[in-house]
Amino acid sequence: xxxxxxxxxxxxxxxxxxxxxxxxxxxxxxxxxxxxxxxxxxxxxxxxxxxxxxxxxxxxxxxxxxxxxxxxxxxxxxxxxxxxxxxxxxxxxxxxxxxxxxxxxxxxxxxxxxxxxxxxxxxxxxxxxxxxxxxxxxxxxxxxxxxxxxxxxxxxxxxxxxxxxxxxxxxxxxxxxxxxxxxxxxxxxxxxxxxxxxxxxxxxxxxxxxxxxxxxxxxxxxxxxxxxxxxxxxxxxxxxxxxxxxxxxxxxxxxxxxxxxxxxxxxxxxxxxxxxxxxxxxxxxxxxxxxxxxxxxxxxxxxxxxxxxxxxxxxxxxxxxxxxxxxxxxxxxxxxxxxxxxxxxxxxxxxxxxxxxxxxxxxxxxxxxxxxxxxxxxxxxxxxxxxxxxxxxxxxxxxxxxxxxxxxxxxxxxxxxxxxxxxxxxxxxxxxxxxxxxxxxxxxxxxxxxxxxxxxxxxxxxxxxxxxxxxxxxxxxxxxxxxxxxxxxxxxxxxxxxxxxxxxxxxxxxxxxxxxxxxxxxxxxxxxxxxxxxxxxxxxxxxxxxxxxxxxxxxxxxxxxxxxxxxxxxxxxxxxxxxxxxxxxxxxxxxxxxxxxxxxxxxxxxxxxxxxxxxxxxxxxxxxxxxxxxxxxxxxxxxxxxxxxxxxxxxxxxxxxxxxxxxxxxxxxxxxxxxxxxxxxxxxxxxxxxxxxxxxxxxxxxxxxxxxxxxxxxxxxxxxxxxxxxxxxxxxxxxxxxxxxxxxxxxxxxxxxxxxxxxxxxxxxxxxxxxxxxxxxxxxxxxxxxxxxxxxxxxxxxxxxxxxxxxxxxxxxxxxxxxxxxxxxxxxxxxxxxxxxxxxxxxxxxxxxxxxxxxxxxxxxxxxxxxxxxxxxxxxxxxxxxxxxxxxxxxxxxxxxxxxxxxxxxxxxxxxxxxxxxxxxxxxxxxxxxxxxxxxxxxxxxxxxxxxxxxxxxxxxxxxxxxxxxxxxxxxxxx
Ligand code: ATP
Ligand code: MG
Numbered sequence: 001x002x003x004x005x006x007x008x009x010x011x012x013x014x015x016x017x018x019x020x021x022x023x024x025x026x027x028x029x030x031x032x033x034x035x036x037x038x039x040x041x042x043x044x045x046x047x048x049x050x051x052x053x054x055x056x057x058x059x060x061x062x063x064x065x066x067x068x069x070x071x072x073x074x075x076x077x078x079x080x081x082x083x084x085x086x087x088x089x090x091x092x093x094x095x096x097x098x099x100x101x102x103x104x105x106x107x108x109x110x111x112x113x114x115x116x117x118x119x120x121x122x123x124x125x126x127x128x129x130x131x132x133x134x135x136x137x138x139x140x141x142x143x144x145x146x147x148x149x150x151x152x153x154x155x156x157x158x159x160x161x162x163x164x165x166x167x168x169x170x171x172x173x174x175x176x177x178x179x180x181x182x183x184x185x186x187x188x189x190x191x192x193x194x195x196x197x198x199x200x201x202x203x204x205x206x207x208x209x210x211x212x213x214x215x216x217x218x219x220x221x222x223x224x225x226x227x228x229x230x231x232x233x234x235x236x237x238x239x240x241x242x243x244x245x246x247x248x249x250x251x252x253x254x255x256x257x258x259x260x261x262x263x264x265x266x267x268x269x270x271x272x273x274x275x276x277x278x279x280x281x282x283x284x285x286x287x288x289x290x291x292x293x294x295x296x297x298x299x300x301x302x303x304x305x306x307x308x309x310x311x312x313x314x315x316x317x318x319x320x321x322x323x324x325x326x327x328x329x330x331x332x333x334x335x336x337x338x339x340x341x342x343x344x345x346x347x348x349x350x351x352x353x354x355x356x357x358x359x360x361x362x363x364x365x366x367x368x369x370x371x372x373x374x375x376x377x378x379x380x381x382x383x384x385x386x387x388x389x390x391x392x393x394x395x396x397x398x399x400x401x402x403x404x405x406x407x408x409x410x411x412x413x414x415x416x417x418x419x420x421x422x423x424x425x426x427x428x429x430x431x432x433x434x435x436x437x438x439x440x441x442x443x444x445x446x447x448x449x450x451x452x453x454x455x456x457x458x459x460x461x462x463x464x465x466x467x468x469x470x471x472x473x474x475x476x477x478x479x480x481x482x483x484x485x486x487x488x489x490x491x492x493x494x495x496x497x498x499x500x501x502x503x504x505x506x507x508x509x510x511x512x513x514x515x516x517x518x519x520x521x522x523x524x525x526x527x528x529x530x531x532x533x534x535x536x537x538x539x540x541x542x543x544x545x546x547x548x549x550x551x552x553x554x555x556x557x558x559x560x561x562x563x564x565x566x567x568x569x570x571x572x573x574x575x576x577x578x579x580x581x582x583x584x585x586x587x588x589x590x591x592x593x594x595x596x597x598x599x600x601x602x603x604x605x606x607x608x609x610x611x612x613x614x615x616x617x618x619x620x621x622x623x624x625x626x627x628x629x630x631x632x633x634x635x636x637x638x639x640x641x642x643x644x645x646x647x648x649x650x651x652x653x654x655x656x657x658x659x660x661x662x663x664x665x666x667x668x669x670x671x672x673x674x675x676x677x678x679x680x681x682x683x684x685x686x687x688x689x690x691x692x693x694x695x696x697x698x699x700x701x702x703x704x705x706x707x708x709x710x711x712x713x714x715x716x717x718x719x720x721x722x723x724x725x726x727x728x729x730x731x732x733x734x735x736x737x738x739x740x741x742x743x744x745x746x747x748x749x750x751x752x753x754x755x756x757x758x759x760x761x762x763x764x765x766x767x768x769x770x771x772x773x774x775x776x777x778x779x780x781x782x783x784x785x786x787x788x789x790x791x792x793x794x795x796x797x798x799x800x801x802x803x804x805x806x807x808x809x810x811x812x813x814x815x816x817x818x819x820x821x822x823x824x825x826x827x828x829x830x831x832x833x834x835x836x837x838x839x840x841x842x843x844x845x846x847x848x849x850x851x852x853x854x855x856x857x858x859x860x861x862x863x864x865x866x867x868x869x870x871x872x873x874x875x876x877x878x879x880x881x882x883x884x885x886x887x888x889x890x891x892x893x894x895x896x897x898x899x900x901x902x903x904x905x906x907x908x909x910x911x912x913x914x915x916x917x918x919x920x921x922x923x924x925x926x927x928x929x930x931x932x933x934x935x936x937x938x939x940x941x942x943x944x945x946x947x948x949x950x951x952x953x954x955x956x957x958x959x960x961x962x963x964x965x966x967x968x969x970x971x972x973x974x975x
Contacts, residue, residue: 003055004132006055009183016055017057017058018052021194025254034274037246037250038250039234039243040159041233042193044253045251046258049194050197059186060100064137077141080147083141083142083151085154086116087124087137095120095124098137101135101137123138130175138164140161141162166192220245220286226285247278248281248286251274255271256317257299257310259316262692270399275292275324276328279328296318338361349406357398363391383414390422403416449486456483458534458536460537473602478537478538480597481595482533482593482594483535485531529575529576532573534598539600545612547635549608552599552601558588561577563577612636613729616708617708617730619643619717621713626650630645631644632645632646639751644745661734661735667710668733678702680700683703684698691718706723731756732757733756735748735809736749764811770815787826791819834863846877854877856882857955858885863888868886881912883896885955885956894913894916896909897936909934915962920941
């Protein structure tokens with residue numbers, strides 16, 4: 001990417017002549033070799049491209065000569081095995097054949113019948129739809145060692161005659177509207193596949209037979225006991241084992257390289273697809289899981305000395321592989337069963353190859369019902385409607401290949417390439433950050449109006465100009481000029497004051513198009529939302545997750561209130577309204593070029609800066625404790641921040657959150673400097689330990705690096721945001737929330753600044769109340785009847801925080817678990833206290849009782865009746881006939897026991913209990929294995945609150961009456 005900037009003359013080259021090796025992955029877009037991999041000898045998903053470059057230095061002659069001499073000289077390749085191609089010209093492009101190139105080859109001694117012309121398809125290189133381009137010449141190699149001329153087989157896709165080296169002459173540039181124009185300087189860019197070269201140098205006909213792949217094959221064989229690799233292809237490879245060897249080894253290299261480079265399968269479905277294919281091949285053909293993990297070691301051995309990042313990040317690579325394997329397994333388990341059920345009803349669906357997308361079944365059902373609705377409206381589609389296709393992609397997570405397969409089953413056509421283009425456009429649009437704003441102001445049309453009227457773009461570099469003195473931040477107002485206003489979808493670049501009537505109208509406007517002043521009826525009233533365009537601004541537009549500044553712009557005697565800003569194609573739109581002050585309508589005659597003073601709201605900006613720096617610190621801390629994490633997105637606002645990230649394998653525990661907070665607050669207390677510097681794309685590649693957002697495309701120049709190098713925490717991020725100058729300015733940081741956003745993804749909400757300190761204090765206060773409560777319980781000072789109220793009160797403080805200062809997540813978590821523990825402890829303490837009080841109660845009854853039996857109802861208890869053991873109570877009076885009743889507010893239970901020697905046919909436990917049971921409409925029983933005449937109990941029975949007291953009294957009377965009648969003997973002694 002960096003060299004593109006050099007070719008276009010935007011950047012200086014690091015040197016005029018460069019040679020390098022590039023890591024290339026070709027699994028999508030213009031270069032997609034995925035389907036060929038495993039099937040042929042020379043295409044890989046990942047390969048190394050060796051290249052030499054000339055930036056305005058040597059050109060065609062030397063480039064061809066260098067290549068030819070290297071191959072036929074030091075590499076010792078017989079020139080009879082080589083063929084060269086050159087550009088045959090293209091009428092449509094207005095380009096002539098590259099005869100200059102042909103002549104060079106002739107001069108180098110290549111015989112005429114080996115120099116072959118090809119069209120733009122093969123011999124014209126373009127980087128993209130626009131940008132540097134030029135004709136190329138390719139060197140092809142014959143592996144068959146035939147003596148006869150093989151020219152007719154060149155560029156025909158034969159595995160034994162393949163392209164080896166492509167030399168591109170970058171001499172043109174394609175402009176955005178199509179034409180090709182010469183570049184100011186001419187350049188050379190060449191690419192030779194390392195794997196293909198190694199095959200030639202090691203005398204092999206297949207790249208897979210070289211020592212780049214053999215160690216991987218050995219590992220597969222050793223781990224799986226598979227038959228030896230025999231190098232068979234296509235139909236000769238009957239059981240597919242050799243193809244499986246190649247696919248697995250190739251994919252293992254690509255996956256290891258990509259993961260070590262920080263790509264995340266979660267964010268790149270093509271990478272995930274390759275990874276899953278490798279897992280599939282391992283499990284289905286080699287009947288073994290975990291092979292990718294093993295192979296990643298071999299890849300690191302094989303390539304690690306050239307690409308040290310593989311060794312350095314190997315643990316993370318393996319963690320991600322393990323995570324992806326687990327994920328795949330659980331998806332297969334859950335999604336798979338549902339899908340199998342659906343296939344039973346529609347066998348054609350068995351052709352869908354990737355059945356692991358969790359949303360597949362739901363997507364298919366949705367597709368069915370959408371088609372049903374269309375059909376019932378007589379709209380039978382022949383093409384998969386784009387909105388349905390997009391929903392399948394966006395809502396259900398299906399990749400375009402799967403969507404295509406489903407469309408085929410439904411006999412609908414679906415253009416995958418067009419769909420991918422649309423997706424790219426949508427991504428571009430979302431990058432333009434229109435977001436949710438007033439569409440009459442920030443729109444493609446406004447942008448075109450500004451460009452058409454040659455309104456200059458906005459210089460917003462002043463957003464970084466602020467100073468700190470004695471820890472106080474100062475954001476100086478910026479003197480600038482008014483360039484235009486957008487109101488109601490129109491650009492106003494010249495305005496006149498005009499109060500029409502008593503309504504709110506304030507400024508009548510005229511629109512100027514290229515010098516012609518056109519009167520319009522539109523007027524700007526005090527309620528109209530306006531987009532102001534200035535030449536310079538200190539306002540920060542939402543970018544890199546950081547939210548918009550707010551503030552004011554003074555133009556003449558009127559003040560414009562900026563509610564938000566947006567930057568599109570380098571125009572900063574200040575969106576807001578003119579202020580009506582003290583009921584007085586603002587009036588002004590405004591002109592292009594009027595002096596303005598733009599001032600941002602300092603409190604908002606400081607809040608944004610604090611939370612942006614905090615986001616970097618959280619990112620760094622997360623990375624420190626869980627190396628396999630990746631940022632997915634962030635939302636930096638003035639009073640909080642949200643950070644979404646991927647976690648692979650383990651989830652963040654509350655302890656981890658506490659560690660993150662501690663690390664950051666330590667860094668805040670150490671008042672570490674937050675430094676920014678600017679580098680270009682080349683500098684970016686040589687930065688070590690830098691955190692980049694996966695998938696983000698960084699510009700060629702002016703990449704800002706934000707660096708916080710503390711003792712325990714180091715953060716280096718490429719970031720365009722605004723930051724505090726020292727971590728001390730954050731004052732304090734609290735994490736408030738941790739949320740799981742589905743598999744492998746979590747988010748954190750945090751606050752920094754004075755509010756964070758208050759939050760910590762509020763948390764400590766609640767914690768203190770719990771500590772007091774714990775002490776009271778431990779020292780026996782707690783009044784159990786009040787305990788519940790105290791617990792409930794603390795719980796309310798923990799949970800209901802609307803209107804109050806929020807509480808730190810870690811304290812809240814600790815408080816909740818301490819309260820649970822406390823509730824458990826206090827319950828058991830209460831239970832033993834209750835048991836003691838019941839025993840005491842009975843003891844005093846027995847002692848004061850003059851009757852030869854005991855009938856007693858205990859004081860109502862506050863707990864569930866299961867925790868009151870009447871068995872222990874009756875045991876306590878084992879020599880005396882005893883009937884006891886216990887109850888709480890809604891339940892009652894009873895038990896009676898009669899000593900053996902006192903039981904008779906007239907008086908026994910069963911008969912005695914029978915006097916009580918009908919009162920409560922309850923049933924009696926005896927414990928298992930016990931004599932029912934001696935022991936009876938009545939299980940807990942629900943009784944209405946109103947009746948309870950009366951029923952219990954009646955029960956006591958009836959039981960007493962019965963016993964008094966029958967137990968006449970002198971009273972037995974209690975224990
Ligand atoms: P081919 O026609 O063989 O696919 P290409 O035209 O796509 O090659 P270039 O884009 O010119 O190749 O890339 C430069 C060099 O990189 C090629 O000459 C070849 O040696 C090597 N190369 C390209 N694609 C692959 C691949 N998928 N695997 C291995 N090497 C490759
Ligand atoms: Mg190719």
